Amino acid sequence: MPTTAFSSINFSDITDFVVNEGHGVKGLSDVGLKTLPKQYIQPLTERITTSTIIVDDSIPIIDMSNWDNDSKIGENICDAAEKWGFFQIINHEIPLEVLDNVKAATYRFFKQSAEEKNKHSKDNSCTNNVRYGTSFTPQAEKALEWKDYLSLFYASDEEAADLWPSACRDEALDFLRNSDIVIKKLLKALMKGLNVNEIDQTKESLLMGSKRINLNYYPKCPNPELTVGVGRHSDVSTLTILLQDNIGGLYVKKLDSDAWVHVPPIDGAIVINVGDALQIMSNGKYKSIEHRVIANGNNNRISVPIFVNPNPNHLIGPLQEVIEKNGEKPIYKQVLYSDYVKHFFRKAHDGKETIDFAQIN
Numbered sequence: 001m002p003t004t005a006f007s008s009i010n011f012s013d014i015t016d017f018v019v020n021e022g023h024g025v026k027g028l029s030d031v032g033l034k035t036l037p038k039q040y041i042q043p044l045t046e047r048i049t050t051s052t053i054i055v056d057d058s059i060p061i062i063d064m065s066n067w068d069n070d071s072k073i074g075e076n077i078c079d080a081a082e083k084w085g086f087f088q089i090i091n092h093e094i095p096l097e098v099l100d101n102v103k104a105a106t107y108r109f110f111k112q113s114a115e116e117k118n119k120h121s122k123d124n125s126c127t128n129n130v131r132y133g134t135s136f137t138p139q140a141e142k143a144l145e146w147k148d149y150l151s152l153f154y155a156s157d158e159e160a161a162d163l164w165p166s167a168c169r170d171e172a173l174d175f176l177r178n179s180d181i182v183i184k185k186l187l188k189a190l191m192k193g194l195n196v197n198e199i200d201q202t203k204e205s206l207l208m209g210s211k212r213i214n215l216n217y218y219p220k221c222p223n224p225e226l227t228v229g230v231g232r233h234s235d236v237s238t239l240t241i242l243l244q245d246n247i248g249g250l251y252v253k254k255l256d257s258d259a260w261v262h263v264p265p266i267d268g269a270i271v272i273n274v275g276d277a278l279q280i281m282s283n284g285k286y287k288s289i290e291h292r293v294i295a296n297g298n299n300n301r302i303s304v305p306i307f308v309n310p311n312p313n314h315l316i317g318p319l320q321e322v323i324e325k326n327g328e329k330p331i332y333k334q335v336l337y338s339d340y341v342k343h344f345f346r347k348a349h350d351g352k353e354t355i356d357f358a359q360i361n
C-alpha cells in the first residue's frame with residue numbers, strides 16, 4: 001500500500017506522489033481513484049477516436065516454423081517491414097514458458113512497495129542502466145501518460161547479476177537470451193532484402209550492438225478515454241521484439257493514411273516492429289511506424305519490449321550497400337546513435353518527429 005494516505009493526496013501533490021515518491025500510476029490505481037487527475041488529461045488531438053480506427057485490415061502474421069526450407073518467409077518479413085513496419089510472428093521457437101515467466105516477473109516487480117521500486121528511479125539508481133519510472137519524460141510532457149516502467153539496459157551478465165532487481169532479473173535475462181536466434185533470423189532476412197548478404201561483426205554491432213528490455217505496467221485507469229497509455233511515437237531501435245499480454249490496446253498507424261489498426265493479442269505470438277535506426281539504415285525502405293497504447297478502464301495490462309539497437313557509439317546512416325548497389329540517393333545523414341537516442345528521450349512523445357534529427361534537409 002502507498003505510504004501516503006489517499007485522503008492526503010490533493011491534485012497538486014499528484015506529480016510528487018506518482019513521479020517523485022515512486023508510487024507510479026499503479027499507486028493511484030491501487031487507491032481506487034475515481035476521477036482522472038488533470039495532469040493526465042490529453043489534448044483531444046492525442047486521444048484515439050473510433051472514427052480513425054479501421055477494423056477491416058490488420059498487420060501480417062508470419063509463421064516462422066518452416067524457416068529452414070521456405071525462402072518465402074524471409075520475403076514476407078521484408079514485405080511486412082516495407083508495407084506495415086509491424087508484424088506478428090508465431091512458431092518463433094522462444095519457449096512459451098520463457099514468455100510466461102517474464103510476464104509473471106513483470107507483475108512481481110510492480111507489486112512491490114513504492115519504496116522498493118523507487119530504489120531504481122533516475123535519482124536513486126546507482127546506475128544509468130537500470131531505471132524505474134512513470135510516463136515517458138514527465139519533465140518535458142504537457143500531459144502525463146498512464147504507464148509505469150522498468151528499463152534495463154543490457155551491458156553484461158555480471159552487471160545484470162549485480163544491479164538488476166532480483167524480482168525480475170533472471171526472467172528478463174532469459175527472455176533476452178532466448179530471443180537472440182529469432183532476432184538474427186529477422187535481421188538476416190531484412191538485410192537480404194537490402195542486398196546485404198553477409199552480417200559480419202561490424203554489421204552485427206551496428207544492427208544489434210546493444211539491447212534494452214523494458215517492463216511496462218499499465219494499471220486500470222479511471223476515465224481511460226481522456227488519457228493515453230503511451231502516446232504516438234516510433235521506436236528508436238533497429239527492431240523491437242514486443243511481448244504483450246491478452247488485454248489488447250496497442251494501435252499501429254496504417255502507412256500513408258490517418259487510420260489506426262489494432263494489434264490483436266495472439267497467445268504465444270511476438271509483435272515485431274521496425275525502429276527508426278533501421279528506417280535510416282535502409283534509406284527509408286523499411287518503415288518505423290507510429291504506434292500508441294490506449295488506457296484501459298477495466299483491466300491492468302503489461303507488455304515487455306526488447307529494443308534491439310545499434311551500439312551507442314556507432315554512426316548510423318543509410319548503409320553503403322543500399323546506396324552503392326541499389327544506386328540510391330541518401331535521404332538521411334550519418335548521426336551518432338547515442339545522440340539520436342538522447343534527442344528522443346529529452347522530449348515528449350511526438351509521433352515521427354525524432355527522425356527529423358537525421359533527415360537531410
Ligand SMILES: COc1cc(/C=C/C(=O)SCCNC(=O)CCNC(=O)[C@H](O)C(C)(C)COP(=O)(O)OP(=O)(O)OC[C@H]2O[C@@H](n3cnc4c(N)ncnc43)[C@H](O)[C@@H]2OP(=O)(O)O)ccc1O
Pocket residue numbers: 122128131135136149151153210212230233234235236237275307309311312337338339341342345346
Ligand atoms: C520509457 O518509455 C518509453 C520508452 C521507449 C523506448 C523506445 C526505444 O526505442 S528504447 C531504445 C533505446 N536505445 C538505447 O538504449 C540505445 C543505447 N543507449 C544509449 O545510447 C544510452 O544509454 C542513452 C539512452 C542515450 C543514455 O545515455 P546517457 O549517457 O546515460 O545519457 P543520459 O544523459 O543519462 O540520458 C539522456 C536523457 O535520456 C533520459 N533517459 C535515459 N535512459 C532512459 C530510459 N531508459 N527511459 C527514459 N528516459 C531515459 C535521461 O533521463 C536523459 O534525460 P534528461 O532530461 O535527464 O537529460 C518508447 C516508448 C516509451 O513510452
Ligand SMILES: O=C(O)CCC(=O)C(=O)O
Pocket residue numbers: 214216230235242244250291292293302303305
Ligand atoms: O505496450 C505496448 O504494447 C507497446 C509499448 C511501446 O510502444 C514501447 O514501449 O515502445
Ligand SMILES: [Fe+2]
Pocket residue numbers: 233234235291
Ligand atoms: Fe514503442
